[in-house]
Amino acid sequence: MTFRTSSRTVRGYFRVVALFLCLVFAAGAASTARAEPAYTAYLDLPSLNGDGAGAGGLDPALPLDESLLAQALGQARADGVAPRRYATLLHQYWLVVATRNADIELAAWDPGRGPHANERIFNQVYVNYLRLATRHPEFYWAGLAGIAGGSFASGFFDMGDVGVVLDVPGIHQFGNAVADLLRATPPELARALPEDIRLLATEGFRLSAADVAWYQTRLMIMQKHIFTDLVPMHEAYVALGMRGIEEMYAAGLLDDDLRTAWRSIASGTGDGYVDALVRMTDREQNHVVADQWDETSAGRAPIGRVLTYISTVAGKPGVPGVRAPGVFAPTVVTADVGGRSLALRVPLPAFNWADRDARWSYITGDLVPRHIDLETDPALAGTVLGEAFWGKLARGRLAARLPDLLADLTTQWQISG
Template structure:
């Protein structure tokens, strides 16, 4: 029924009612249609729910994993002048999706809770990607260190899988038994002062089970995903947009002022800038991103969390040229008074546990980072080291092959003086 026909019918109504009806109809005809909410609105103000690496998929299940959908939402939010802090998780998710695409990782299925077998390819691919970033962008010194040092721990990851299948052959049991035998022949006054981790390896190492190892492997997968989720997206943002991409992440609150300074240092394209960025990014990784997770891991599964993190310290020599193994950098040395004489014991095992943030940082700054700086400063050497395939590095670091040498070192360098 048109307005004209309604008006014609209205003439038969009392004049007051007819006029009121006409006003209502006319008013409705000039009210503008409600505008549809922008598509990105459902993605605003979302919290990060799975940023610690423990969950599957992206940062929040309300966000899509499709790159084009995320990009369209971001572009519209930017065009509409939305404050970056409101689309922070959307922005982070976008660069995370870019990161996993470039790394050839399926973000949707990356879930540590699914266990070792389901994540084994992804675990390796993370390190392959660090080397890709370091080779494509020589200024990304942290990516090179993450690939080399992290790859050394990956060697232990695969070896733990082997040991988990054959716990009664040379492996953690044999290492613990060797330490126990040496402690039995050591004066009790000295044994009482031996670092607790070494005594724990001797008393508990032989009780380690396949279930303990599977739990530890899952803990490593969680921390690995946490580091990737935090640090790799900012590398991809800088690679694509330079400081524009970094400044947007800073404005959104995805990164803090310290890590923004690290990127400004990289953007200076100077030696001092690269060194500054390496230290700041390594500090973020070790002392912010995964520090609490290492604490929880070393305290997990009774004594076994501590045993496993210490074994990782014993065998985890990073493959950076010139770096010392933890047991060489900080060997355990104790002294005791025995019948009126001061007797010392030097043990060729680390005097610290990699899970402990303070002593871990001393090792990283005292040896690992400096040797990496030396390598990066020698571009021909860096190209050779970073250009070697991850799989070749993995083969060099196999723990099983090195167990006999470790035990030989124990028996020949366990020295009383």
């Protein structure tokens, strides 16, 4: 049987096919038009973890993959989106860059997992500060963070040696020594001493492993908060110069003071580097962690005060020439004892590092000036900044210095009149 197809039938068939293809293409075009760029899901996100208390990055809605963040950021820039709308995306990108360069796995950075799980990350933060300072000598703040951080990390490890610190020699022994001296001191003078010293004597022996673990976690939260706030802007400047800083400023991630700090660094002058050091240190201590120090000091009352004061007693930043807190501001009190005016000098600091004004007085009165001396001496800076972090860590251990601290306590607890 033979079938014959007329030309009219063929033409009709092609018209139907053409119409179908047009509909398909139109539907595809409409679908494409409706598809939004990937970055739109990342606009206007809050920074939920900017304070460093949780695991990972700033918002769980954001990826931790650097290439995905870079792609989304590039599209948002190309489309002219206002930087404030992609601020958290921008911050997350530079945070991911910062942790990559620091050899830190951001997804695993969770202070809540405890000291043992975070030990490597805790150390690596300070190693990274020294890396930034040696590669970019104009980054005075990074140098200070790395050197002073070595001392801070030493105290962290001492706190971790529970069997040593909480028994003998350690916090218990130190607190008991203070209690013995107080019992031999006229009560009028003992009552005039700062409350922190009296708490050390009455509560030091009560400290438990759980208290120390809590305090370590508080320190790790503050450490991550400082890194999250200040290190990403350093990486943005390294990669893009002031263009990177201006974008962060437009996004609201930097305030006027920090913008000025980076302009000071960009000036290429020694005075500019010093100006940036002071401004960034102010940012760190008086804005980033100020509230967290308040909360730590008030926590587990009165244990928070005891632990922050012990940190003050034990602290001696590794910057050459810096005085220990108890030397910078020793405790001296006077009282009327039996009709005589007597003075008591105690080789313990008259302040607690957790208190804002006292902490800032020590930082600006001794720590920052001595660090400026260091940075402006190229030979000394090269030696100190170039030393491996692990050397700084070993020298700052409280366990090694405890005999000297106890000797100072017993020989320098002096009454005069």
